[in-house]
Amino acid sequence: MTISAQGRARTLLDAALPAPGEPRLLALSWLIKTVGSGLYLTTSTLFFTRVVGLPVHQVASGLTVAGVAALAGAVPLGKLADRFGPRRTYTGLLGVQFATMAALALARTFPVFLTLILVFLLAEQGSTAARGALVATVGEGVERVRLRAYLRVVTNVGVTIGAAASALVIQADTAAGYVALLWCTALTYPGAAVPLRWLRARETRPAEKAPRTGSGWQVLRDRRYAAVTLICGVLSLQAQVLSFAVPLWVLQHTEAPPALVSGIVAVNTVMVICLQIRFSRGAEDNRRAARMCRDSGIALFAACALVAFTGGMGGWPATVLLLLFAAALTFGELWLSAGSFGLSFSLAPEGMHGQYQGFFSLGRGAATAVAPALIAVLCLGDRPREGWLVLGALFAAAGAAAPLALRVPAPSLPTATVDGTRATR
Numbered sequence: 001m002t003i004s005a006q007g008r009a010r011t012l013l014d015a016a017l018p019a020p021g022e023p024r025l026l027a028l029s030w031l032i033k034t035v036g037s038g039l040y041l042t043t044s045t046l047f048f049t050r051v052v053g054l055p056v057h058q059v060a061s062g063l064t065v066a067g068v069a070a071l072a073g074a075v076p077l078g079k080l081a082d083r084f085g086p087r088r089t090y091t092g093l094l095g096v097q098f099a100t101m102a103a104l105a106l107a108r109t110f111p112v113f114l115t116l117i118l119v120f121l122l123a124e125q126g127s128t129a130a131r132g133a134l135v136a137t138v139g140e141g142v143e144r145v146r147l148r149a150y151l152r153v154v155t156n157v158g159v160t161i162g163a164a165a166s167a168l169v170i171q172a173d174t175a176a177g178y179v180a181l182l183w184c185t186a187l188t189y190p191g192a193a194v195p196l197r198w199l200r201a202r203e204t205r206p207a208e209k210a211p212r213t214g215s216g217w218q219v220l221r222d223r224r225y226a227a228v229t230l231i232c233g234v235l236s237l238q239a240q241v242l243s244f245a246v247p248l249w250v251l252q253h254t255e256a257p258p259a260l261v262s263g264i265v266a267v268n269t270v271m272v273i274c275l276q277i278r279f280s281r282g283a284e285d286n287r288r289a290a291r292m293c294r295d296s297g298i299a300l301f302a303a304c305a306l307v308a309f310t311g312g313m314g315g316w317p318a319t320v321l322l323l324l325f326a327a328a329l330t331f332g333e334l335w336l337s338a339g340s341f342g343l344s345f346s347l348a349p350e351g352m353h354g355q356y357q358g359f360f361s362l363g364r365g366a367a368t369a370v371a372p373a374l375i376a377v378l379c380l381g382d383r384p385r386e387g388w389l390v391l392g393a394l395f396a397a398a399g400a401a402a403p404l405a406l407r408v409p410a411p412s413l414p415t416a417t418v419d420g421t422r423a424t425r
């Protein structure tokens with residue numbers, strides 16, 4: 001290879017990767033963790049039912065109860081990241097996830113399963129907040145949004161690798177295989193902590209070292225941030241449309257080939273990997289990020305309108321419409337991810353990204369909790385066409401509200417004056 005060819009190859013590689021140094025270390029850490037997520041997501045239910053021996057309804061109810069209860073830890077654990085630094089907090093929570101995942105491999109009763117999965121999901125909520133604060137440390141403005149977009153791409157790559165690696169274990173369908181895979185999943189958490197050792201020691205201006213900007217629970221008084229969290233939470237229902245509604249809809253309500261379910265997921269994954277970084281450009285500007293959320297609502301409405309008319313449709317017409325639905329749904333996801341990246345960072349005061357990111361995660365967490373019941377009633381019930389259109393209208397309304405949310409006044413933040421008294425700004 002000539003020197004010029006090597007230079008071009010290096011330029012292309014640099015364009016496809018985060019910036020050298022801390023961003024790449026964080027991306028590597030996240031890749032290792034999401035490979036574990038891919039292993040866990042594809043085999044956990046099989047492990048709990050076939051190895052632990054729990055009935056499906058117990059697994060479902062346990063995951064639901066633990067998931068809802070874990071939401072309560074989002075803001076307090078995020079506040080720990082502000083107090084002790086996001087790198088230290090994130091590393092500690094990865095250790096908790098390793099311990100609980102390893103212990104789950106030995107669980108054989110429902111109470112043990114429920115206790116461990118609750119601790120695991122609490123740590124997951126906290127690690128989400130701490131990771132967001134860590135991103136805020138590594139970059140500022142456009143760098144934060146760009147890095148968050150890279151991590152979104154890495155998520156899809158990592159989960160795909162993990163899911164593919166688990167295929168042989170699922171095919172063998174043995175207890176030993178499932179236990180071994182759970183142990184491998186557990187090891188990805190300390191593996192993800194290793195690259196964090198080379199991040200610089202500065203710990204993103206913990207709240208007590210940053211200029212004092214209000215009470216310790218500032219986010220609970222921020223109506224503008226709460227509005228944006230609610231809007232993005234509603235729009236994030238699209239993730240459950242893909243994972244929960246699509247398989248049941250294709251198999252039970254259309255004449256499209258069952259393999260199309262995998263095709264829709266593949267379209268989504270490839271589009272996110274190829275387009276997320278491009279779609280995130282400019283999201284550091286609040287108004288542009290809000291317009292991205294608005295465009296997300298429009299795209300998701302179009303997706304719901306497309307799928308609404310595939311019920312009972314013949315195989316080929318249904319296949320074409322469902323592939324168009326996959327593209328529209330993914331465009332909505334891309335705009336939502338970009339807009340939410342920008343707003344969740346730029347509307348949070350410096351030194352409080354942990355608690356703000358923890359609060360922001362409540363929107364998606366609540367949507368994940370209510371989505372199966374909501375989608376089942378609207379889209380998989382007796383009047384599915386009307387239900388899909390109602391869901392689409394909900395997406396469109398939420399998106400339209402995003403630019404309006406920026407008009408909500410931000411709370412006044414007290415700051416220290418020269419003589420040590422407090423003033424507001």
